[in-house]
Amino acid sequence: MSSEATANAEEHAHDDHGHHGPKWLAHHFDTPAQQFDAAKLGMWVFLAQELLFFSGLFVAYGVYRSWYPEMFVAASHQLDKIMGGTNTIVLLFSSFTAAMAVRSSQLGKQKATGNYILITIFCACVFLVIKYFEYTHKFHAGLLPGRFFHPHAEHLVAGAPALPANTGSFFSIYFMMTGVHGVHVVIGIGVLIWIWIRNNRGEFSKEFFTPVDIVALYWHLVDLVWIYLFPLLYLI
């Protein structure tokens, strides 16, 4: 089921002309392993801060949901489970392809890596398009944050519970959570394109796939956050 990859460290051996290992080994590292471990550690620390960043929104969600449970139930009826569910599957799939991209890169398959990255980017775009339709609908229905919350009855979901006056708070949280997440998706597309280009240039190899690995970690985090957002916002 799995195998241990061994990066070839041959290139790293010092020669006597002051040349310091392979091109991709930065001058201040001694070994590829040191560079790889440092990058991974740094990325995990960075992901920890990402999670703390989102945690503020989750705490706000927790507090308000527990204060106004009925309002949350009523408001979530206005969200489209089908669209949200589709987006969940799209993101999970993109996470899968990102993992496959790392695997291909680890095995030195440049072409496959590129293709998997492209699929991941495509999924990210699909996610944003679906999000766009959801947002447009909310705008039409006047289901907007706080001060701008003016629901238009004709655009609301028929048969759903009536929306209390303070439902604006729910939509504030909804737009902040999905909005901040959406910004992460956009940034994710950016960095995925960046490593796609680097991969095309042939910068990665069995020995050096760190950037692919790091970007994939970031992308999985985007997925991870959505895994919680979806049921908490759509499935109350």
Add this chain to the structure above:
Amino acid sequence: MASQTSLHPHKDDGAVHAHISSSAFYVAVFMALIALTVLTVGQSYVDLGRLNLIVVILIATTKASLVVSFFMHLRYDNKFNALIFISCIFFIGVFFAYTMNDTERRGELDGDQNVRVLPKTGEDAPGGFVPHAASSGGEHGAAPTGSGAAPAHH
């Protein structure tokens, strides 16, 4: 310090040793994630009362663990990276627990302390929620809603 190349390298050879899972395994993890997504959507049509939230969180956490352990390789990664992840969850837990220890328990010791509605008279506190407060020209301390929008804390 010069590293040696060998067919059976040990940990200190300075080379990168990453775990590589098989494609089939990744597909299996992905299918499990899809199955759990279907499960959680299906569950949302069944009302379990107070259990709803717990079930939803459990399913989401299972999904998250799959992603973190296998897609993100944490299962095979340096133990310290896992420690970072776990301690970050711990601090999020602290943030949640302590904040909600306040927001959930205001007015518990004395019904008049830190509440939005005075239990005796049912008055809403001034300065509180006014629907469309800002857009209606900012009537100060206008009649509070009393629409149930700002319920008293128990």
Add this chain to the structure above:
Amino acid sequence: MLSFQPVESDNFQLPPSMADTAPPIDKAYDFIFWFSVVFTVAITAALLYFIVKYKRKPGVKPEPTGHFMKLELFWTITPTIFIFFLFHAGFTGYIRNATAAEGATEIRVRGKKWSWEFEYPTGDREPGELTLELGRPYKMIISSEDVLHSFYIPEFRMKRDAVPGQYSFIQFTPTKAGVANVFCAEYCGTSHSGMLATVKILPPAEYKEWEKKLGDCQGGAEECEPAKWGERLFVKNGCTTCHGAGGTGEIGGSKSPGPKLAGLFGRDENTTAGPVHVDENYLRESILRPNAKIVAGYATVQMPPFVMKDKQLDAVIAYIKSLK
């Protein structure tokens, strides 16, 4: 202008103690203060002694650092025990004041930019001055109409934030007749430092006298001429914190947050709701519903509404009319 009586205290560090809530807090304060003094002196003395004793000398090598496990444990565990004691002392004092006595007289305290308003159980509202009866238990129910304020009476050692949209309370029994200060202790904008009030603690007999005239003008006939009484109400309501002393529209030589009132009466003004002729009705409306017609150029600061009895309103309007 701040014109309150100076606090006279028998303790250099703390203001006089004027309510039952103060002595336990003072005791805790004194205890921790003396503890801190002893501790600081000990640490400093040790520092100075070592500096002199182990001054660098030619040829004298420092001793290598050893391991002092027992010492480390000692100075970890001893403070641990001590802080539990401190926590307990602070906590019991706090909880003692957290629940109000049965049958305490309830007074509503409302903070607004930038004045305090007190509503007595009779429904009478008195701004800027809180009158209490010596020895009677009170419960102050605190709220705010705009931003955060904090109701603070140093002489009672009591403080509580006035949070908009939320009630809170403090309780106490005044134990000494005299005058105390109310401060706003949570920053609330331009005239935060002007958001003061006085507390008058009267012996029961005097309090009864005062209570009879609650909501009415207190004082002789001359002091109670409408314009004179209106002037006092103007100050107590905190109007000066926005319109300047005497309604001059200036505070400390700069334009005040609220418009100039002197000479206003009878003029025509541009307001957010179109031109207005300033008459008694406009003044009345501007006090009760200030944001209906805001004078042009003053819309950035919102004046809170004031609830007054007709008699009081008339007095304030008479005062504003008298300003030239």
Add this chain to the structure above:
Amino acid sequence: MAAITTTPGAHHDDVDPNASFLEKKGLMSWLVTLDHKRIGIMYLISVTIAFLLGGIFALLVRAELLTQGKTLMDADTYNKMFSLHGVVMVFLFIIPSIPAAMGNIILPIQLGAKDVAFPKLNLLSLYIYWFGACFGLYSMINGGVDTGWTFYTPYSSSDPAHGGVGTATSVIPMTLAAFIMGFSSILTGVNFIATVHKMRAPGLTWRRLTLFTWALYATSIIQVLATPVLAITLLLLTMERFLGLGIFDPRLGGDPVLYQHFFWFYSHPAVYIMIVPGMGVVSDILASFSRREPVGYMAIAASSLGLALLGFLVWGHHLFVAGMSEYATMVFSALTFLVAIPSGVKVFNWVATLYKGSISLQSPMLWALSFIFLFTIGGLTGLFLGMLAVDVHLHDTYFVVAHFHYVMVGGTVMGFVGGLHYWWPKFTGKMYEESWARVGWFFVFIGFNVTFIAQFIMGSRGMPRRYYDYLPQYEIFHQVSTFGSWILGFGFLVLMVMFIRSLMNGKPAPRNPWGSAALEWQTPTPPPTFNFVKDPVLTRGQYDYQLATDDELYEGFDDPLFPGLRGGKAPVKKAAAEGDHG
């Protein structure tokens, strides 16, 4: 055999490893540098400018309070002055001061590394900091903010332009400034954690790290875990003001106390971002100037981590009277007291370090000793505020102002200036005039105490903070305090002149002017670009004065107080023999 040996390292062809890192000239050589020392120096210059700016605001605040009523400015200007003082000092100066400026310069050298783990990220942090600072300046040019550095809602979030009850000042650019600078802080933290873990020289075990490194490591953890919460809080606040979210503003259905939870979840740990590095500096200075390993090395290191952890559990003590539930109040008070344990452990160990040491009172040591004294007072007055009942009286008074200035200025700034004195010769290659340094220290120390002891007294007598005007009974204290602020300001002026004179025509600094055993003193002054002429391998601890050789300790050592101490001129150290490594 030398205790710290070097190994033939790998060098780049384009960099002369023996040339000082300062050698390259030209603005561009600085702006695009990846050298941690140069980035650190740019941080140092930036935070010094911020410190001056914040200091001017502080002096103006104090000057206004010299007399009752209006002295210099009107109330709105005063409110902006104290807000800007807070914002500038906290976000622009004190948070990046020791970690980003001094840590950047020293940390990799103390680890025997060529650079931090992610040099590009390091430069990016600096640019993010500058970018954030631009937003701050933009806000100041637009009239500044008058919310206090805490940006409490609804005053900060409720915009009168939308019929709100709050301030009309330029809040959004300022919160964005803090938001952006937060990311600079986070990235520095990420960088340092990876650096400490992965970049240590051979032989540099965890037990051989300097206490400064330990402190920076603990600080980095806080920066990474707490700062993102500030980021989301300020983002929510910005959106609240901009779009009227209704999460923090009660009139829109929000809860202002919730904002305070969010804000202090970051800002209390941030106190430890500020103070813990200062403690690290002091530990290092004490070791060098008592010439021995600090007593309880592991206890001091562990207490840094302990403070980092506890810092996250006590934020609620800022909310004791804010309208929080009594149960939360109780828990937070109990946990707050726990902070006293690691703080106490540090102080006791520092004092014990002096016992049987070889103490030299040169200027860095004066700052370190002042730190211990002032931090003790700052810490003990914290106990007053941790005691619930007493806090109810003291909360939001000048007592609190004095308390946190004793910790922030008496602690962090003393540590910062002490560290600046201590490492100045290393990274500038110049000595400063010791006598002027002492004069500067004297005025700062006296001025500081005069300024803030007066504030303790007026605070306990009930003077609320952030007051433009005050009752007559507080006038005398305000006047003493303002007078003290002038002494304090004068002291800093002396120090600034002294440092500038040192840069202009200071004596060249030797490799190891203090006779310290730590690693950063075993490399040339100023260090080469890759920090060491050859990669170091450690065979002893950095505080091990027993195993350190005379070469290591005494080359260039010249204690002005004890010229004879060195006992003969030590030979200039030759490149150490290789052989015990491979």
